[in-house]
Amino acid sequence: MTSSLLFNITTFFYLMSMLAFFAFIATRVKALGVAGSAIALGGLVLQTIAIGLRWKESYALGVGHAPLSNLYESVVFFSWTIVLIYALLDLKYRYRVIGAFVMPFALMGMAWAQLGLHSGIEPLVPALQSNWLLYHVITCFLGYATFAVACGISVMYLIRENHERATSASDRSIVATFPSTRVLDDLNYKAIMIGFPLLTLGIVTGAAWANYAWGTYWSWDPKETWSLIVWFIYAAFLHARITRGWAGGRAAWLSIVGFVATIFCYLGVNLLLSGLHSYGG
Amino acid sequence: MTTDQRRLSQFLWDFLCSLKLTMFLLITLAATSIIGTVVPQGSPPPEYLQSISETKLKLYQALGFFDMYHSWWFMLLLALLSLNLVACSIKRLPHIWKTITRPMVVMDAGLEKTLSNLTTIKTQEDAGTLRDRVAAVLKAEFAKPAITEADGAFHLFAQKTPWCRLAVYAVHLSVVIIFIGAIIGSLFGYKGYVNILEGESVDKVISRSDREIDLGFAVRCENFSVAYYDTGAPKEFKSILTVLENGRPVDGYNRVPIIVNNPLTYKGITFYQSSYGKAGEYQFTVSDINGGNPVLLTVGSNSSARLPDGSEMHVLETTPDIATYAQGLSGPAARVETHTPSGKTESFIVYANHPELNVQHARHSGGPLIHYRGGEERMYTGLQVAKDPGVWVVWLGCLLMVAGIYAAFFMSHRRIWVRIKDGTVTVGGNSSKNQGGFRSFMERLVTKIKDQLAMEEK
Ligand code: HEM
Numbered sequence: 001m002t003s004s005l006l007f008n009i010t011t012f013f014y015l016m017s018m019l020a021f022f023a024f025i026a027t028r029v030k031a032l033g034v035a036g037s038a039i040a041l042g043g044l045v046l047q048t049i050a051i052g053l054r055w056k057e058s059y060a061l062g063v064g065h066a067p068l069s070n071l072y073e074s075v076v077f078f079s080w081t082i083v084l085i086y087a088l089l090d091l092k093y094r095y096r097v098i099g100a101f102v103m104p105f106a107l108m109g110m111a112w113a114q115l116g117l118h119s120g121i122e123p124l125v126p127a128l129q130s131n132w133l134l135y136h137v138i139t140c141f142l143g144y145a146t147f148a149v150a151c152g153i154s155v156m157y158l159i160r161e162n163h164e165r166a167t168s169a170s171d172r173s174i175v176a177t178f179p180s181t182r183v184l185d186d187l188n189y190k191a192i193m194i195g196f197p198l199l200t201l202g203i204v205t206g207a208a209w210a211n212y213a214w215g216t217y218w219s220w221d222p223k224e225t226w227s228l229i230v231w232f233i234y235a236a237f238l239h240a241r242i243t244r245g246w247a248g249g250r251a252a253w254l255s256i257v258g259f260v261a262t263i264f265c266y267l268g269v270n271l272l273l274s275g276l277h278s279y280g281g
Numbered sequence: 282m283t284t285d286q287r288r289l290s291q292f293l294w295d296f297l298c299s300l301k302l303t304m305f306l307l308i309t310l311a312a313t314s315i316i317g318t319v320v321p322q323g324s325p326p327p328e329y330l331q332s333i334s335e336t337k338l339k340l341y342q343a344l345g346f347f348d349m350y351h352s353w354w355f356m357l358l359l360a361l362l363s364l365n366l367v368a369c370s371i372k373r374l375p376h377i378w379k380t381i382t383r384p385m386v387v388m389d390a391g392l393e394k395t396l397s398n399l400t401t402i403k404t405q406e407d408a409g410t411l412r413d414r415v416a417a418v419l420k421a422e423f424a425k426p427a428i429t430e431a432d433g434a435f436h437l438f439a440q441k442t443p444w445c446r447l448a449v450y451a452v453h454l455s456v457v458i459i460f461i462g463a464i465i466g467s468l469f470g471y472k473g474y475v476n477i478l479e480g481e482s483v484d485k486v487i488s489r490s491d492r493e494i495d496l497g498f499a500v501r502c503e504n505f506s507v508a509y510y511d512t513g514a515p516k517e518f519k520s521i522l523t524v525l526e527n528g529r530p531v532d533g534y535n536r537v538p539i540i541v542n543n544p545l546t547y548k549g550i551t552f553y554q555s556s557y558g559k560a561g562e563y564q565f566t567v568s569d570i571n572g573g574n575p576v577l578l579t580v581g582s583n584s585s586a587r588l589p590d591g592s593e594m595h596v597l598e599t600t601p602d603i604a605t606y607a608q609g610l611s612g613p614a615a616r617v618e619t620h621t622p623s624g625k626t627e628s629f630i631v632y633a634n635h636p637e638l639n640v641q642h643a644r645h646s647g648g649p650l651i652h653y654r655g656g657e658e659r660m661y662t663g664l665q666v667a668k669d670p671g672v673w674v675v676w677l678g679c680l681l682m683v684a685g686i687y688a689a690f691f692m693s694h695r696r697i698w699v700r701i702k703d704g705t706v707t708v709g710g711n712s713s714k715n716q717g718g719f720r721s722f723m724e725r726l727v728t729k730i731k732d733q734l735a736m737e738e739k
Contacts, residue, residue, distance in 0.1 A: 063510070
């Protein structure tokens, strides 16, 4: 059994989970929602094993390091954190239908990694040979993942709000399976309440590492700047909820814009701009 | 103050306290920060400047886009953010402070209306017994209550973690502390670099703004080496450094290895492995065409030397054995470039073992006769040098921010009031966060109280 095979099976699980959630929304058969969650959880377990296996394989190759060192590994890890955060939310609140809006992100990540990215295990370049890499990447990615979940929830919020405005409450359409806007707004806030401290920690550990390795905790490198942009947006989100006229729909939009900025920070900066961070592949 | 002045200062104060301003500032900072990730910062490369139009270049310069994070308008936004933060806190803090230090210990009708977790229990027990039993439950399950007697009723009040209401202000304060740390760093610190040849020492470095800075001690590079993976990719860059005070190695700072991600710090100044290179010194003999007036000349790889006829000469590349490049020739050779006072530039090869070729060239060009004698190459290590006395203030701010955010989000100020009057026990409570969790806690608490009192519920 190789990690690569396991990652392929994981991708397949995420696909099935997403399809089960879509079918759940379309048919409202409860069992499909349960199946969606169960398959996602199964995929999460498989992926956890696969990541551990890849870690072990790197030691067998004599270049042992945590599997967080290039674009392929980080995309795989990102998918893993998204499903992890979704699973925690699901175990706690059991709003199954959210899976339909979150699993696509995890699936997209895995599919891209497996089909489009170079998956070889490579030795660590000198700049990444530090324990800070682990603290920095894990906190950032857990933060990013909660933003992905919050983005899915915000999309649901906007759909539901739009729907409530347009039709009567007794309507038995697909959207009626969504939690109420009040619940969605609350979940959105709860997700960001977890993500914001993680992103803050991610930025602080990044600054600490930069200071340790380069003698400057902040150099306005594009990646640093974009992480600050993301941070500003979610800080705005947190204040939007207590500002008259900003709560609700506008806050949901901020959450979506925040995730778009997050993705740009993660991928756009490396693929489109230049800087110190090495996940460019 | 005239009324106009008073109105103006009131307007200014309201403006600085407004959360709409906060939203505007946070979103504007996010949006404008994008500019500096797209427009190259510092001194942009010439190719970039060639690709934008003259008007655009002028506009970008006027708006400070080439150093936008230090431009006046970006600084203004940050200053406004700090003012907004401080003003908002000043406005709200007294009220919060009162909530914490002088809690409402009596649940009156007004407070009662605002509580969503409210239960009323009817009982026959006498008030003193009720008070003691409820107090015992509260103490066991929540916190020791304060008991007040007023208007013929007993009032119990208990609370948990009131101070976490301050957490938000700690977060806001932390932002200001980080700014202060950054300002200290930019006023009293510097960033610089220095290249040290193996075996040599330096006591000055060049700052990023091209200032020469005296370290107050010296640093010697004993050795520099690169290790490679089997694939040929670099694995480790390593310098061995020694700190010298008055020319003598300092205890504990003798032959310290530094690698990327593992710097050396001495007296608040930190040296980071950053780059490396090769530097050489090359010897030449320069004379008249017939060998008269010979002069010995040493040229470094990054410098040039003046020839007797006034020309400048520098070395482009060298080889210890020309045989690999030219058949039939052998021995050391150097490709040099000369600039004559009349503005002529010429590049050619001079040899160590083939004087006849050197003579041939001199005759042909009319310049002096140059013989190459050989050279010596040494590695140098490129170090970044940084001093930032503000960095600890920044870390303090970061710590406060992380702890503050944690307390603001995951802790809540929970308060419970109990009123015992005329055989009726009224229990109410509220929580500053996590309402759902508090509601289930209150349900369990009320059940416990009922168990203790064993009575009927209204
Ligand atoms: C212009 C600057 C800012 C102003 C005027 C401001 C003002 C406020 C106010 C009035 C509150 C509500 C406090 C309460 O509930 O009593 C608040 C909450 C908060 N602020 Fe700020 N703030 C600013 C910037 C920031 C920044 C840069 C951060 C970054 C970490 C931040 C983090 C928070 C957090 C975490 C909360 C708690 C939000 C919640 O409980 O949902 N604030 N802010």
